[in-house]
Every structure is written in C-alpha cells, then in structure tokens.
Amino acid sequence: MNARNPIFHLSLAVCLAAAPVGAAPLDDLYDALRTAPPEDAPRLQAEVEAEWSRSGSAAMDLLLERGRAALDLGDPGGALPHLTALTDHAPDFAEGWSMKALALAQLGQTGPALADLRRALILDPRHFGAILGLAVMMEDMNRPEQAIDAYELILTIHPNATEAQAGIDRLRATTDGPEI
Structure with a gap:
C-alpha cells in the first residue's frame, strides 16, 4: 500500500485493527483460502461466500436473499428496503452491510455506500467482497491509487482473486508511464 492518501489508509487500518475476529469456521476458511493452490481457490471462495450468507436467523437470511434477488434483477431500489x-x-451481520452498500452504490449514493462498506469491514476485516466493492468505488471516483491499494489488500486475503489482480493490472496500465 502506498501513502498517497493517509485518510484512506487510516480508515482501512482502523477497520483491520478494530475488527472482531470472525467465527472459527470462517477463520479456518480464510486461512485455507490464503494458502490455497489456484485449483482449490474457487471451491474455498464459494465456501467463504456461503458462510457470509449465514446470519444465524432464517428471517434475516430471507431478507438477504430477497435483497440479492432484486440486485440480480437490476433493481437496487427494490433491494434497498430488504437490505x-x-x-x-442484524447490525452485526457483515454481509448485510456489504450488500446494502452495493445497492446504495448502484443508486449513486456514494457516501452512504462507503459508510456501509466501512461497517462491513469493521465486522469482518477479511471480507474481500466488501473490499472489492471499495476498490470498484475508488475506480469509479477516479482514485486509482486507492483502488490499487484495495485490490492489493484483497490479494493478501485471497491471493487467487482474479478480479483483484485484473484490477491492479488494468489500473497500473493506465497510471504507470511507459517504460523507458
């Protein structure tokens, strides 16, 4: 990570330092994902994402499912009430905040979306989906250095995250000057 924006880095550092550690199964999955060979990464990523979707309440899981369904249909406005x-x-459910941030971002509500991503990362600092949302928002806001930092953070959690590496490659191609 670079020092181009100390406030951005401070926010990420606060999220990572202050966050409670997740449940043991999720911790084990994150550890496995971090060291997985490329051929095992998709399966482990799917297992992590399945754990993210478990709130511990059938009613809350249903709200998440309805919010995701609306997002899948391209209806962030319809997703927002559910999320x-x-x-x-369920204010301690990181995936709820991450998905709500996605709906808000799609509605052009950048400030509230960033606040919800921050909340998700406080609850689960290794939630690479929330960090990916942050990276995409930084790109959309024409902040390539911060987007690269977020993509690099994803790779420390999930080294086989192709979206993160592609984001870094794409941004470096536009921000780095030609080689001499």
Missing part, C-alpha cells in the same frame, strides 16, 4: 431491514435487525 436496510436486514442491517436494522
């Missing part, structure tokens, strides 16, 4: 109810009733 807002989810975060209201």
Whole structure:
C-alpha cells in the first residue's frame, strides 16, 4: 500500500485493527483460502461466500436473499428496503452491510455506500467482497491509487482473486508511464 492518501489508509487500518475476529469456521476458511493452490481457490471462495450468507436467523437470511434477488434483477431500489431491514435487525451481520452498500452504490449514493462498506469491514476485516466493492468505488471516483491499494489488500486475503489482480493490472496500465 502506498501513502498517497493517509485518510484512506487510516480508515482501512482502523477497520483491520478494530475488527472482531470472525467465527472459527470462517477463520479456518480464510486461512485455507490464503494458502490455497489456484485449483482449490474457487471451491474455498464459494465456501467463504456461503458462510457470509449465514446470519444465524432464517428471517434475516430471507431478507438477504430477497435483497440479492432484486440486485440480480437490476433493481437496487427494490433491494434497498430488504437490505436496510436486514442491517436494522442484524447490525452485526457483515454481509448485510456489504450488500446494502452495493445497492446504495448502484443508486449513486456514494457516501452512504462507503459508510456501509466501512461497517462491513469493521465486522469482518477479511471480507474481500466488501473490499472489492471499495476498490470498484475508488475506480469509479477516479482514485486509482486507492483502488490499487484495495485490490492489493484483497490479494493478501485471497491471493487467487482474479478480479483483484485484473484490477491492479488494468489500473497500473493506465497510471504507470511507459517504460523507458
């Protein structure tokens, strides 16, 4: 990570330092994902994502499912009430905040989306989906250095994350000058 924006780095550092450690199964999956060979990474990523989707409440899981379904249909406005109810009733559920941030970002509500991503990362600092959301938002805001930092952070958690490496490669191609 670079020192181009100390506030951005401080925010990431606060999220990572202050975050509670997740449940043991998720911790084990993150550890396995970090050291997985490329051929095992997709399966482990799917297992992590399945764990993210488990709130511990059938009602909250249903709200998440409905929010995701609306997002899949391209209806972030329809997703937002479900995801807002989810975060209201399950404020310690990181995936709820991450998905709500996605809906807000798609609605052009950047500030609230960033706040929700921050909350998700406080709850789960290794939530590479939330970090990916942050990276994409930084790209959209024309902040390539911060986007690269976020993509690099993903690679420390999930070294086989092709989206993160592709993001770094794409941004470096546009931000680095030609080689001499």
